[in-house]
Amino acid sequence: MEVSIVGAGLVGCLLACFLARRGHEVTLYERRPDPRLSGAERGRSINLAISERGIDALRRLGLAEEALSDAIPMPGRMMHAVDGTLTFQSYSSDQRHAINSISRGALNGKLLDAAEASDGVRVRFGHRLTGIGDGTLEFEGGIVEKGQQVVIGADGAYSAVRARLQQMPGTDFSQEYLDYGYKELTIPPKLGEFAFDPGALHIWPRGRSMMIALPNPDRSFTCTLFWPHDALAALDTPEKVRAHFGKEYPDAAEVMPHLASDYAGNPVGHLVTMRCDPWYRTLNGTLVGLIGDAAHAIVPFYGQGANCGFQDCVELDRCLDETGDDFARALELFQRRKADTDVIARLALDNFVEMRDKVGSRAFLAQKRVEHA
Numbered sequence: 001m002e003v004s005i006v007g008a009g010l011v012g013c014l015l016a017c018f019l020a021r022r023g024h025e026v027t028l029y030e031r032r033p034d035p036r037l038s039g040a041e042r043g044r045s046i047n048l049a050i051s052e053r054g055i056d057a058l059r060r061l062g063l064a065e066e067a068l069s070d071a072i073p074m075p076g077r078m079m080h081a082v083d084g085t086l087t088f089q090s091y092s093s094d095q096r097h098a099i100n101s102i103s104r105g106a107l108n109g110k111l112l113d114a115a116e117a118s119d120g121v122r123v124r125f126g127h128r129l130t131g132i133g134d135g136t137l138e139f140e141g142g143i144v145e146k147g148q149q150v151v152i153g154a155d156g157a158y159s160a161v162r163a164r165l166q167q168m169p170g171t172d173f174s175q176e177y178l179d180y181g182y183k184e185l186t187i188p189p190k191l192g193e194f195a196f197d198p199g200a201l202h203i204w205p206r207g208r209s210m211m212i213a214l215p216n217p218d219r220s221f222t223c224t225l226f227w228p229h230d231a232l233a234a235l236d237t238p239e240k241v242r243a244h245f246g247k248e249y250p251d252a253a254e255v256m257p258h259l260a261s262d263y264a265g266n267p268v269g270h271l272v273t274m275r276c277d278p279w280y281r282t283l284n285g286t287l288v289g290l291i292g293d294a295a296h297a298i299v300p301f302y303g304q305g306a307n308c309g310f311q312d313c314v315e316l317d318r319c320l321d322e323t324g325d326d327f328a329r330a331l332e333l334f335q336r337r338k339a340d341t342d343v344i345a346r347l348a349l350d351n352f353v354e355m356r357d358k359v360g361s362r363a364f365l366a367q368k369r370v371e372h373a
């Protein structure tokens, strides 16, 4: 079967590998130029914590080792109190159960390599989908691809494929923004070494706000602030930025020489939960489905968006197994996964309160000390 996947992000690439293994002919359409050549946008590097859910999907295609070759294991989280006290909380009593820090761009590059190396996969960069017509895909610049039988939207939270499905009566859709935004900052290496322990996801819980930091192979950390939009906007001079960090995040401020310029130069991202139901429709004879963030974008506080999208690929592969590669029936079966993604969407929202507030509370830390005694 010829299948078109819109979006060569993490999930689109992995899905292409799964479908190619089943013998399908896959064309991946990606709006950007090849990201392996152009690199990440300033302040949008995004480090991911990849966990067993995601690794399991990679392993099934023999990609886990290569995809995670640059990843840094984080077996626990390190809480930074305002007075500099550090508290390590292990994620598991088994130290092998770590989550892994990896740059989204690096992982995407490796998955693109894997997709391109798979028999039957073609990648078309510079193809921004603008519409789905009568058996056609329409792209910016007037490019039209005809004869489309199966189209899968893996084009992320602001999916153009989903937007087309939303126009059809019977498609439910909701989007829920948080009053919070996120901004990336960097902690460069300190005298050539990591400024903090690289074996942890670092968290500075500050009640309404928090900062996290994940280690990179070059011994820097990528920090992400999750703050209310008004708090992010309030720091509008270098002096205010330095003063605020000096007061609230003093141990980090000390090792952030470019803090004020990073803060001023890096964009603010939005945090949104998207829900759509159903994830598949037939449009003028073309079967159209959704996967990954296009189907269920979630806030990042459980570190499960990409992991969940990888698990989607495993589940769709299973549905194709169960239906003998009948895509219409497989996409219908795949809808059963929505119950799970609704749960993770809710857990991700709840975990924001836990991370920014509860993990640093005296009651929580006392409880942890009892558990470890």
Ligand code: FAD
Pocket (backbone or CB within 6 Å): 006, 007, 008, 009, 010, 011, 012, 029, 030, 031, 032, 046, 047, 048, 049, 050, 104, 127, 128, 129, 130, 154, 155, 156, 157, 158, 159, 160, 182, 224, 269, 291, 292, 293, 294, 300, 302, 303, 304, 305, 306, 307, 308, 309
């Ligand atoms: P995307 O990665 O968004 O890829 C979509 C692709 O489609 C892109 O390449 C895009 O260019 C392309 N595209 C978009 N529109 C079009 C169009 N019209 N035509 C053609 N192509 C198009 N997840 C985790 O598992 N762990 C984490 O720790 C984690 N941390 C995160 C931290 C932050 C700050 C954020 C914002 C997200 C985080 N996530 C995390 C979530 C994770 O990044 C996403 O869930 C994941 O990237 C989704 O993959 P995707 O392929 O579905 O979508």
